Amino acid sequence: MSGGGTQNSLRRALGALKDSTTVSLAKVNSDYKELDIAIVKATNHYERPARERHIRAIFAAVSATRPRADVAYCIHALARRLSRTHNWAVALKTLIVIHRALREVDQTFHEEIINYGRSRSHMLNMAHFKDDSSPNAWDYSAWVRTYALFLEERLECFRVLKYDVEMDRPRTKDLDTVEILEQLPALQQLLFRILGCQPQGAAVNNFVIQLALQLVASESIKVYQAINDATANLVDKFFEMQRHDAAKALEIYRRACQQAERLSEFYEICRCMNFGRGEKVYKD
Known part of the structure; x- marks a missing residue:
């Protein structure tokens, strides 16, 4: 051996x-x-x-x-x-x-x-977490740190929105301007952390990491839906905004366009990973 x-x-x-x-x-x-x-x-x-x-x-x-x-x-x-x-x-x-x-x-x-x-x-x-027992463990540790950042952001988004966007119906269609400008950046930051969960190196083929990534990827759907609804609402209100609010809205809209492109790439990467192929899930 x-x-x-x-x-x-x-x-x-x-x-x-x-x-x-x-x-x-x-x-x-x-x-x-x-x-x-x-x-x-x-x-x-x-x-x-x-x-x-x-x-x-x-x-x-x-x-x-x-x-x-x-x-x-x-x-x-x-x-x-x-x-x-x-x-x-x-x-x-x-x-x-x-x-x-x-x-x-x-x-x-x-x-x-x-x-x-x-x-x-x-x-x-988990910013300082590391498992240096092997080269693979280094890659796994990096993903653990990224996953923890996503969960931190998930809680922060809950604190700002006052509801869980994954578990409840999105409520961003009917927000007023002040609420949109507060909640939409929180949702975009959560999507940023989701997109950051793309695994690298040995983490790509680790089955336990793939299971966690499935949870993350599934949540991106409702997060993106809430962002889309809020962005449409923001556009409708744009010409009624004060100048400083309109500047914030333009930056939010620019980021929404960038994230839409990155999300498409993220889904393609997930699709190519063949989640769970040939592995046993313990359910008993």
């Missing part, structure tokens, strides 16, 4: 040992042992998708029907998992759990994460 193969096998064994040790400690020491175990198992070191039953256990813990203290504990546990790991698979799978929760759990989860970020350092700040 080559030195690289031996090293990778050792890393996998150490990762599995870390996960099993964390699970064992949770069984003894945690007041939320079932949740802690689900988080470890959903975000373990194995370089494959998490089992759906572990993700669903986490979603149950952050629903609107649960005590706020329980939800806060879950968010803190996910944040701790992100801040302590140097493994790309653990970081990526934790971000996927958070992303899916934003899509599939009620919107109180958005508010709880935003509140968590106000009281502590932002849990999605």
Whole structure:
């Protein structure tokens, strides 16, 4: 066996040992042992998708029907998992759990994460994350950082719009001028982060990254629809605007045209990636 193969096998064994040790400690020491175990198992070191039953256990813990203290504990546990790991698979799978929760759990989860970020350092700040265990891990780490930036922007867009553009009907057709000039730049910045999620190098062929990219790409459709509706609304109001607002509107319109072209290229890249070909998704 080559030195690289031996090293990778050792890393996998150490990762599995870390996960099993964390699970064992949770069984003894945690007041939320079932949740802690689900988080470890959903975000373990194995370089494959998490089992759906572990993700669903986490979603149950952050629903609107649960005590706020329980939800806060879950968010803190996910944040701790992100801040302590140097493994790309653990970081990526934790971000996927958070992303899916934003899509599939009620919107109180958005508010709880935003509140968590106000009281502590932002849990999605992955600017310094790196897994330097292999050349491939460098490429995976770069995509993890980009994905975290997208999720940060997703929350910021929710804060500005006061609703989740992916989960709710777009409301940008009927905004007044002040609202358009506030909300449209937030939507364009979110689309900018979506377009930045194009993987590079070894990340292109990584199945777990492809699963996360599918989520990102699917959200671009509603984001772009909301931008189109807002841009049409902006054009209708253009000749009624004050001079400084009209200057802002022209810049927004210019950026919308540029992003439309880039989005077409992004979709073509995604189409060529053959998402999920020949891989097993763990759903039990």
